[in-house]
Amino acid sequence: MVETQPARRATNAGPGRLLIAVYLLFAIAATSRAGLQIATKFDEAPVAYLLSALAALIYIVAAVGLARAGHTGRRVALACCSVELVGVVAVGILSVVDKDLFPDETVWSQFGSGYGYIPLVLPVLGLFWLWRTRRDPA
Numbered sequence: 019m020v021e022t023q024p025a026r027r028a029t030n031a032g033p034g035r036l037l038i039a040v041y042l043l044f045a046i047a048a049t050s051r052a053g054l055q056i057a058t059k060f061d062e063a064p065v066a067y068l069l070s071a072l073a074a075l076i077y078i079v080a081a082v083g084l085a086r087a088g089h090t091g092r093r094v095a096l097a098c099c100s101v102e103l104v105g106v107v108a109v110g111i112l113s114v115v116d117k118d119l120f121p122d123e124t125v126w127s128q129f130g131s132g133y134g135y136i137p138l139v140l141p142v143l144g145l146f147w148l149w150r151t152r153r154d155p156a
Contacts (some may be wrong), residue, residue: 027151029095030087037147040140041081047133048074048125057120063122069109073125076102080144092148099144104149106130106137 030038052070060067076098083095110129113120123132130137 027150029084029092029147031153034084034087034147034151037143038081038084040136041077041084041144042119044125044136044140045074045077045081051125059122063120066120066122066124066127069105069124069126073102073105076105084144084147095144096148099141099148102137103141103145106141110138138153 030035048070050076052067055063055067056071080095080098080102083091083092083093083098090118106126106129109120109124109126113124113127113130120127125133126137129135
């Protein structure tokens with residue numbers, strides 16, 4: 019008898035499709051916002067605008083990782099969701115404590131308040147989904 023490892027559940031099925039769609043929506047929104055800000059007023063708040071561009075990149079890569087659903091995709095999505103959560107909490111705290119650090123808002127400013135706090139909730143949902151779709155216990 020050959021023992022096989024329990025199969026992973028796909029991250030791109032069921033509710034994972036909605037999660038991927040939200041990540042793609044935020045990728046488009048953050049990319050558009052950062053692109054416009056960098057192109058038109060970069061000198062006003064370069065750190066804020068570069069953080070928005072970083073957030074956009076993380077959203078894009080996380081969506082791809084979740085959509086691929088394989089071992090590598092899961093690892094990429096896990097890394098992105100983790101960095102995203104640390105980033106939104108750190109930028110959120112800094113933007114509340116010292117408003118002068120960010121003369122203009124980023125996607126993650128004040129924990130994503132400008133986007134209905136979805137930037138704070140999204141990585142938590144992503145990490146939960148990755149945990150939920152891990153290998154089924156034998």
